[in-house]
Amino acid sequence: MEIVGSSKIRKDAFDKVTGKARFVDDYKRGDELYAVTFRSPRPHIKIISIDTEEAKKIEGVAGVFTYKDIPGVNKVPLVFDDYPFLAEDVCKFYGQPIALVVAVSKEIARKALKKIKLKYKELPAVFDPLEAMKKDAPKIYGKDNVFRAYKIRKGDINRGFKEADVVIERTYRTNYQVHSYLETQGMLAEPSIDGSITVYGTMQCPFYVLDAVSNILGIPQSKIRVVQTTTGGAFGGKEDVPSIVAGHAALCSFLTNRPVKLIYTREEDFDSMSKRHPGWINIKIGAKRNGKITAIKVKYVLDGGAFATLSPIVLWRGTVHSTGPYDIENVWVDSFAVATNKVPCGAFRGFGQPQANFANESIIDELAHELKMNPLELRKKNFLDIGKKTATGHLIKESCGLKKVVDKITKISNFNKKWKDPQNKKGRIRRGIGIATSFYGVGLGAEGKFLEKAGAHVQIFKDGSVLVAVGNTEMGQGAFTVLTQIASEILGAPYEVVNIIEPDTTRIPDSGPTVASRTTVMSGNAIINACKILRRRIDGVVRDIFNVRGKVISKNGYYYAGGKRISYFDAVKECYNRRVKMAEQGFYRVEGTTFDRKTGIGDAYFTYTYSCMVAEVEVDIELGTVKILRFYSGHDIGKAVNPKLAEGQIEGGAVQGIGYALYENLVLEEGRIITNNFTGYIIPTIKDIPDDIRVVIVEEKYPNGPYGAKGLGEPPLIAAAPAIANAIFNATGKRIRSLPILPEKIVFQE
Incomplete structure (x- = not known):
């Protein structure tokens, strides 16, 4: 491959750095x-x-x-x-x-x-989702203030706990998170x-x-x-x-x-926009002495605010992933999205998973502590892999690079050598290391499968320039660059002459929403389907020109066949001279995802991205301050279409995850946000992020993805908070079970 897999310059880079981009x-x-x-x-x-x-x-x-x-x-x-x-x-x-x-x-x-x-x-108003679920609570939505409830019933939960040698139960809480985008x-x-x-x-x-x-x-x-x-x-x-x-x-x-x-002003944006849902998660988990997890029971409650917006589908994703990337035979999950008299919550990078992952990856470490095991060893004994099943009973058949990611991250971080029992650490300044893992179902899954489709239109002009139309948007993630690379690779066209049209609903097909780390797979495949037809037509003309049969190869702006070559631009002109159709549509949709609402069993997503993060921290136990010394983030993404952009996504997700873990504290009084700007709501600055963020990319190809690619946008945030919480425990012996981990929680935690 010539274009896919190379770090091409972003299509929007010049306009943004020169100020030509128009907001x-x-x-x-x-x-x-x-x-x-x-x-x-x-x-x-x-x-x-x-x-x-x-x-x-x-x-x-x-x-x-x-x-x-x-x-x-x-x-x-x-x-x-x-x-x-x-x-x-x-x-x-x-x-x-x-x-x-x-x-x-x-x-x-x-x-x-x-x-x-x-x-x-x-x-009368109610501000706590647990209070809102009580019978005598003020009614905001329906009879019980529950927007949506889900369940998972797999195996025999009672038998699973009876088989366990150790059973622990813990409760965790997470706060809001504000998107903090630059443009309101x-x-x-x-x-x-x-x-x-x-x-x-x-x-x-x-x-x-x-x-x-x-x-x-x-x-x-x-x-x-x-x-x-x-x-x-x-x-x-x-x-x-x-x-x-x-x-x-x-x-x-x-x-x-x-x-x-x-x-909107910044304050108005804070007051009225959707946010990450606050979460309440109770987990009971049991395991054998050898570390094999026998049962897990989860109750997961999300604070949806006054209106449902996207809470049902956010809750569903969190439910499906609430037991983590582990093969557990006996699973029982109950989840609820609940109405309160507060600003409605909605989509946020991770989409219901960061809350559940914080709880799940924290209790895995707590279980390891009870078993007197290294937390890495405990995880390895229970990881998903080819031939294993998720909490919903989805049999993993392909593209599972979880163990590879974990092995690479723990090797470069020297995790096993640095991890020591916190009881052996003394002094005011203490260092620790923590690990967390996650898996992420790419796309909207079975509950959103009516949106799991994408259309594309590709047109090659007489001068060789190419215009691609898709219904997705560029919002800084680099989607248009990646999609351009895919089109360029298939067509054999120089990257510089391929461009994506600005999203305009009168000129583009509906490719579904730009959410859920779905764009590369969904629209990438739609583009491939259109470009393959065009490429076959071009190849036919090239063979006819050279009077040869066999495969036509494209490289460096030329087509090669039968020992001869013709430039891409000349081939396109000849196609026009021969009245060949040079515009085509492509379509792609996913089939086969299932979910039974009565049991929670099914093939919830078409593929998964697997992640591992390790954080090294330094904690001042008198002030409660936490400094991230080094952060390691690894992901199996199938194929990095643009490695530099992938690294940027991973680094950005790490920073956003650090903010979620340590700094971002939205404060409300009787439903009114009082930290509604960046004076009161603190996000990480360049001084707060570690100098050393190391990225690992594993490419376990997904057979149905564009060149094997899966999704990346959201996974880089998900496991950051529990990795940091576990590192803080490793440094201090203090287990903080709520986010954000503010200094006072560390100082006053016994």
Whole structure:
């Protein structure tokens, strides 16, 4: 392979480093209006009345709109459609949108906000998901405040615990995590004279936004154009929320017949955007003296906030992975996504797995401590491998590089030599080392299989340039570079002449959402299917030119056959001269994933990425501060299409995982976020990350992936927090069972 497997320069690198990239707020129309949002002042209220007359009288105000002005359906189209674009009679969380003010400037719009008079009655609220599950709790959703519940029943759990020589039970908690992307939520909506509307904005899923705008305006999707602008980070935070922001901007534009821009402030973004779900996880685990795990029982509760958004599918992923990358015969899992009067939670890198993985990988170390075993040895005795089954009974048949990853990471980190019993460590400054592993089902799995498809359109122009159209988005992860490399490799076209069209729903096929580490496999395969047809046509012309049979080889911009060669560009021209069709569509979908909701058994995903992380820490036991000295992160990803981009993803995930473990602490009081900017909500800076982050890539090829590739986007974060928690225990003997691991927890833990 010439292109795939090489570290090509990112397609978007030049525009981003030179400042040519245009983010949504860079788009100017000259006559645009500005929208701001009037929000609920309390976590749970009944709206008695809303008076907007004084606000409308302010000079420069073009309109003040409530749910009564919505011409279409007042529901955001997500999993349950329970989230209104604008509140009607009840608000369920602090900051829920009630009205929109549109004016000639942001300043005037914000001035008008203060003139809106809201009369309301405060209702009982509940902020803890465990309290919300009680019978006498205030009702937010349905009869029991449970958005969705799942179970897994594998083997005989009672027999498994009877066979165990050691049984332990522990409870763990995790807090919110904020995406902390550089660019806040924002949209620009613009009407056309034919009654259609165009929405530009920062987003992950243009076709989600298309659904939302069609819903709120009540017009056909064919009259709506959604364009993704350069997006300054996402991490899942621009999967669901952009549908709301776009709906608001589009409504204002539709009603005023003017371009309308809606850009969130950082504080507004914190208050209203989705976040990583806080988690509560109770685990009971049993094992033989030799370390073989005989049974595991898990209760997993996620705090979904006031509306379901993506909580059901987030919960499902966490459920399927809640017992870790281990072969355990007897499994019992109950999981719940629960409604509370807080900001709704949604997609975040890892998608329900980091919470469960923190608990699972922590209790594995605690079990090793009880058994007086090295935690690495315990893991190795129970790892998944070819011929073993996951918690859902999925038989692993291929592409399992878990042991290779672990062996390589523990070798370069010198884990066995550095790991020592914490009881033997003395002094104020203590060092420790910790390990954690994970596996990650690529894509949306059986519960999201209706989205497990992708389309692509590839066109070769007469000058040899190539335009690829897919429905995925570039948000910093390097997807367009990787997809370009795949197309270039198949076609034999120089990488420099192949480009991906900007996501525009009127010009691209729906390739499914850019989530769940699915883009390389799904859209990569769709592109391959289109390019293979084009390549066969080109090869046929080349053979005809040379009057030869046999295989045509492409290398360095030339096609070779029968001892002769022709340049790619000349071959393309000849194809056009012979009236060969030089545009083609490709499609790919996954088959065979299953999940029985009654038992939790099935082939939940089509393949898995396997990971291992090791952290070395230095802890000041008097101050409780933790310094990460070295961090090792290894992943079996099938094939690194672009090794440098893969390394960047892994390093970035490590840093985000370090933040989740040690620093990122969202504080709420009665449902209101009080750390709603980067003054109060601390994320790692360049001074907080280790100088030494070492990356290991293992390539156990997935037969159905593009050149053997699997997914990578999310796994680099998942196991970071438990690796750090285990290292802190190894250094201090203190087991911290909640995230983040703040200094006071270390100081005051007995």
